[in-house]
Amino acid sequence: MKKLVITLTFALAISTGMVSAQSTFQAILSGLNEVGPNASPGTGVGSVVLNAAQTQITVNESWSGVTSAVTASHIHTGAFGVNGGVTFGFTGVPATTTGAIPEQSFSITPAQVATLFAGGMYMNVHTTGIPGGEIRGQLSLVPEPAAASLLGLGLATLALRVRRK
Numbered sequence: 140m141k142k143l144v145i146t147l148t149f150a151l152a153i154s155t156g157m158v159s160a161q162s163t164f165q166a167i168l169s170g171l172n173e174v175g176p177n178a179s180p181g182t183g184v185g186s187v188v189l190n191a192a193q194t195q196i197t198v199n200e201s202w203s204g205v206t207s208a209v210t211a212s213h214i215h216t217g218a219f220g221v222n223g224g225v226t227f228g229f230t231g232v233p234a235t236t237t238g239a240i241p242e243q244s245f246s247i248t249p250a251q252v253a254t255l256f257a258g259g260m261y262m263n264v265h266t267t268g269i270p271g272g273e274i275r276g277q278l279s280l281v282p283e284p285a286a287a288s289l290l291g292l293g294l295a296t297l298a299l300r301v302r303r304k
Contacts, residue, residue, distance in 0.1 A: 160191040163283075164255060166262040166276030168202060173263075173275045174222045181205035181236075181274045185262040187214070193252045198227065200262055201239035207268035208234040216251075218259050219277045226251065226260065256280065 164187040170179030183202030190196075200212060212232050217223025231241045247255070254260055258279055263272040 162189040163281040164278040168274040168276035203237040
């Protein structure tokens with residue numbers, strides 16, 4: 140029985156380290172987030188997954204209900220409430236009022252990673268009616284359960300199981 144507990148504990152400890160191998164960021168896009176907020180009924184959601192080596196991001200984004208055809212979408216560098224330059228431009232952006240970009244990957248520098256973690260990047264969808272940007276969302280880190288908490292939960296479950304036998 141001791142061997143089983145030791146083996147399971149080791150496996151759990153190793154697997155919890157893999158949980159946080161990559162980081163996920165999310166943006167909720169709306170017209171109210173634009174610098175110079177607008178009353179667009181459009182909404183959107185975007186995600187950025189930073190790989191474990193922190194050298195590449197994979198991006199997804201979708202939107203619906205914007206007031207006119209989308210002309211471009213990208214990730215800008217800029218704090219909340221501040222406009223900034225385009226950092227990652229998306230390709231294959233459909234000229235629709237409801238749509239999504241095809242999943243895309245980009246190389247990212249250590250300085251850009253630091254800016255991303257600091258909340259200094261946002262996603263922006265531009266349209267023919269509001270060419271400066273109709274909906275925007277700041278990218279923020281999606282919290283993950285702490286590895287120590289997962290390990291503690293696993294060990295507590297094992298302890299209860301052993302105690303019942």
